[in-house]
Amino acid sequence: MPLHVPPAPAPALRSVLTALGSATAVREARIPALHSAQGPATPELPLPVHVLDRITPEGVSATRLAGWRFQIRRGESAVAAAETRLTPDGWVFSHFFEGPYVASTERALRQAESLPQPYQPRLLSLPGLYMLTLWLHGDLTDDxxxxxxxATDLLVPLAPAPPGIPAHVPHRVSDLLPVLTHRVTPVRLMGSPA
Known part of the structure; x- marks a missing residue:
């Protein structure tokens, strides 16, 4: 099934296009793939980046929108990513980056396109576990x-995933969230105050 990619805010896209057109921004990124002259670099597949700030003892997650991430494509594959963030003045370009999450995101998106049910792709960051997942949201009407x-949404851990959590294996939120809750719950030491 095709994925239903939500449209990014127009100012977020404009900020990325401006950064791609800026020799200074591209040079400061220190990403060799952006410097090469193998055709134009284009921002594609805007994904909202949500951060899972905390998981309550009851298993309820509290997320917030942190930005929009664009895969920067040159030719047939993504060579980098660009991230935007929301400021009091609106959406602005944050930074370019490369690394394993770029290819892993592209792989997870291709994998998600083969699923029988349509989803809205998002990214979910779990800073407490140094983990990033492709979040496949079932409500296609959300912005x-x-x-x-x-509970029925899917989370696909991106590589590199934390030890014991296999990358690129889709998990229902209801199955993976308890594992994540256990991982981020501080362990009380014997004799420590309750």
Missing amino acids: GAGGHPA
Whole structure:
């Protein structure tokens, strides 16, 4: 099934296009793939980036929109990513980056396109675990900016994933969230105050 990619805010896209057109921004990124002259670099597949700030003892997740990430494509594959963030003055370009999450995101998106049910793709960052997942949201009417993971949504851990959590294996939120809750819950030491 095709994925239903939510449209990014127009100012976010404009900020990325401006950065791609800026020799200074591209040079400062220190990403060799952006410097090469193998055709134009184009921003594609805007994904809202949500951060999972906390998981309550009851298993309820609290997420917030942190930005929009664009895959920067040159030719047939993504060579980098560009991230935007929201400021009091609106959406602005944040930075370019490369690394394993670029290819891993592209792989997870291709994998998600083969699923029988349509989804809205998003990224969900779990800073406490140094983990990033492709969040496949089942409500296609959402604008991508709000919401929290529903029990039936899928999370696909991107590589590199934390030890014991296999990358590129889709998990229902209801199955993976308890594992994540256990991982981020501090362990009390014997004799420490309750």
